Amino acid sequence: MNLAGRPARVSVWALGLLPLLALLWDFALDGLGPEPVERITHHTGKWALRMLLLCLAVTPLRRGLGWRTLQPHRRTLGLLAFTYASLHFATYLVFDLDFRFGELAEDVQKRPYITVGFATLALLALLAVTSTRGWMRRLGRRWTKLHRGVYLAAVGAPVHFAWSVKADLAEPLVYASVAGVLLALRLRPLTHRIGRSDANYATLPRSTKTGIGNPSGTKGETTEVW
Numbered sequence: 001m002n003l004a005g006r007p008a009r010v011s012v013w014a015l016g017l018l019p020l021l022a023l024l025w026d027f028a029l030d031g032l033g034p035e036p037v038e039r040i041t042h043h044t045g046k047w048a049l050r051m052l053l054l055c056l057a058v059t060p061l062r063r064g065l066g067w068r069t070l071q072p073h074r075r076t077l078g079l080l081a082f083t084y085a086s087l088h089f090a091t092y093l094v095f096d097l098d099f100r101f102g103e104l105a106e107d108v109q110k111r112p113y114i115t116v117g118f119a120t121l122a123l124l125a126l127l128a129v130t131s132t133r134g135w136m137r138r139l140g141r142r143w144t145k146l147h148r149g150v151y152l153a154a155v156g157a158p159v160h161f162a163w164s165v166k167a168d169l170a171e172p173l174v175y176a177s178v179a180g181v182l183l184a185l186r187l188r189p190l191t192h193r194i195g196r197s198d199a200n201y202a203t204l205p206r207s208t209k210t211g212i213g214n215p216s217g218t219k220g221e222t223t224e225v226w
């Protein structure tokens, strides 16, 4: 089986949506516990963060273990992170705020963990919208720079988590440490890339730059993001 092909991508989507299915299952069976809204908020928030970290783990795994077939699944994992983050936000807007947009604006201004969460969600939305081939073509080299924003999201999400908890910081610190390791693994190749000349970049084939048109879906070292 081609682990980078369409059936594999559909399988990653299906697997990635299982936590949502589990939540809906609990909802249908009235099994969300005494604080159902809190349960949905925490479940969707945590899965958004996990998908984001999985997405960031793809490139180091490919480099370290040679798992090239993982590479095309980065985009799916990024979109799954955005999907869960959107559901997380929707839960807050619908059940906590009852669509009171004025209160939302106030929260974004006055509650630092909501400010960070909002900025992270906005970033994920921008990355999701511009993750298509059309936007890659339109933005050219700027696409790569824009999609380095995923590193900011990987900082913002654990900070939001840590800021949202009132007492025990142990769990947010575990996620923050994983994010830290994944980001540190990117630092060396990134500084190496920045040192490369633009001329070198310009001479690379398009498939190497974007992964588009490359049957394995893998990208060259020059523009690896997500």
Ligand code: HEM
Pocket: 041, 042, 043, 044, 045, 046, 047, 048, 049, 052, 081, 085, 088, 089, 092, 114, 116, 117, 118, 119, 120, 121, 124, 157, 160, 161, 164, 165
């Ligand atoms: C406008 C955007 C966002 C809003 C309004 C929001 C709101 C919230 C709220 C109300 C909580 C619960 C805090 C509590 O229990 O007292 C929370 C927790 C959390 N959020 Fe967000 N959030 C946003 C964006 C994000 C994003 C983008 C991510 C991840 C990518 C995220 C991940 C989490 C996590 C992991 C938790 C902790 C869950 C737990 O304690 O089990 N949030 N957020």
